[in-house]
Amino acid sequence: MEKPLTVLRVSLYHPTLGPSAFANVPPRLQHDTSPLLLGRGQDAHLQMQLPRLSRHHLSLEPYLEKGSALLAFCLKALSRKGCVWVNGLTLRYLEQVPLSTVNRVSFSGIQMLVRVEEGTSLEAFVCYFHVSPSPLIYRSEAEETDEWEGISQEQPPPGSEQ
Amino acid sequence: MTSFEDADTEETVTCLQMTVYHPGQLQYGIFQSIRFFNREKLPSSEVVKFGRNSNICHYTFQDKQVSRVQFSLQLFKKFNSSVLSFEIKNMSKKTSLIVDSRELGYLNKMDLPYRCMVRFGEYQFLMEKEDGESLEFFETQFILSPRSLLQENNWPPHRPIPEYGTYSLCFSQSSSPTEMDENES
Numbered sequence: 001m002e003k004p005l006t007v008l009r010v011s012l013y014h015p016t017l018g019p020s021a022f023a024n025v026p027p028r029l030q031h032d033t034s035p036l037l038l039g040r041g042q043d044a045h046l047q048m049q050l051p052r053l054s055r056h057h058l059s060l061e062p063y064l065e066k067g068s069a070l071l072a073f074c075l076k077a078l079s080r081k082g083c084v085w086v087n088g089l090t091l092r093y094l095e096q097v098p099l100s101t102v103n104r105v106s107f108s109g110i111q112m113l114v115r116v117e118e119g120t121s122l123e124a125f126v127c128y129f130h131v132s133p134s135p136l137i138y139r140s141e142a143e144e145t146d147e148w149e150g151i152s153q154e155q156p157p158p159g160s161e162q
Numbered sequence: 163m164t165s166f167e168d169a170d171t172e173e174t175v176t177c178l179q180m181t182v183y184h185p186g187q188l189q190y191g192i193f194q195s196i197r198f199f200n201r202e203k204l205p206s207s208e209v210v211k212f213g214r215n216s217n218i219c220h221y222t223f224q225d226k227q228v229s230r231v232q233f234s235l236q237l238f239k240k241f242n243s244s245v246l247s248f249e250i251k252n253m254s255k256k257t258s259l260i261v262d263s264r265e266l267g268y269l270n271k272m273d274l275p276y277r278c279m280v281r282f283g284e285y286q287f288l289m290e291k292e293d294g295e296s297l298e299f300f301e302t303q304f305i306l307s308p309r310s311l312l313q314e315n316n317w318p319p320h321r322p323i324p325e326y327g328t329y330s331l332c333f334s335q336s337s338s339p340t341e342m343d344e345n346e347s
Contacts, residue, residue: 033269035209056207063251064269071269076238078207093297094206094239094246122255122269 005030005126006071006119008060013111013132014050021050021110022131029127033071035061036127039078046127052108054079058091060099062125070118071125073099082108104137111136175203175294175301176237176246183286183307192225193306201303206246209236210302211253221304227283229254235274237300245293246300248274257282279311286311 014021038046041055056078076096085106105112213219215230231253251271252259259266280287
């Protein structure tokens with residue numbers, strides 16, 4: 001009998017672009033134990049078409065804590081220009097943090113809520129995506145301080161390619 | 163020529179030197195695809211995989227007893243640090259990865275100490291890291307040790323044994339990579 005997969009329930013919200021920001025996001029995505037890449041790039045496992053998003057913006061890396069049989073996840077910032085806000089912590093390029101059971105993540109105007117439901121399979125995990133009609137994070141909590149702050153959201157910054 | 167004076171200041175890069183040894187390294191050609199002494203520059207976001215499968219792994223070993231992906235190394239930045247750190251992760255379901263005296267099971271990972279012994283099966287890797295300023299790139303370099311790297315090795319006792327038996331070898335060996343022929347006995 002196959003072991004149950006760890007489930008990541010992900011809610012997504014964008015304040016101005018709405019659901020169209022997540023047109024390429026499938027309702028369900030199963031992935032192996034390699035890091036899951038999120039970004040604007042064609043080779044990203046989770047692709048989102050947003051101008052302020054880097055080709056590889058962040059990764060979710062499955063791993064096992066010593067002594068645990070349940071998959072844990074490490075979120076790593078991969079963008080050189082933008083940062084990733086996770087549960088009150090601002091991550092810059094190559095900084096990383098383990099995920100908790102419930103996580104508030106913000107980057108490039110996107111708000112993401114990630115809930116981890118434990119499973120025992122070490123072969124793969126599955127993400128279920130839901131687009132939220134309303135904000136997921138109080139704005140005062142998510143203070144983004146990336147290089148693109150101050151530039152109007154409609155305009156991509158000059159030389160936005162990394 | 164003003165281009166030298168006007169060019170951007172060169173940054174030093176993080177360097178990981180890996181001195182390897184396997185008791186069967188001469189007979190079985192397990193290290194034949196490793197370019198010893200070659201300094202390879204890699205992007206800092208790269209997850210460097212070591213194992214038997216050349217389609218997935220960056221560094222491969224010709225040995226059926228090695229897992230398709232045995233372990234991986236990746237860089238990350240600690241919060242209050244200006245330099246990059248390595249993390250090592252066991253990717254083998256079959257074999258434990260031993261880092262100094264710590265045992266890592268499948269998908270366990272840990273920070274790689276500046277200088278440590280990494281072992282799986284009969285493979286020995288002495289890992290030595292030098293910090294660099296660059297956040298964009300890092301370098302790797304493989305060195306082949308002709309003798310075991312373990313201190314408890316009772317190799318001919320009448321000869322003095324350097325602690326890890328590698329530093330002096332860097333100078334006595336030729337600068338070209340060691341080629342190993344499968345037929346070499």
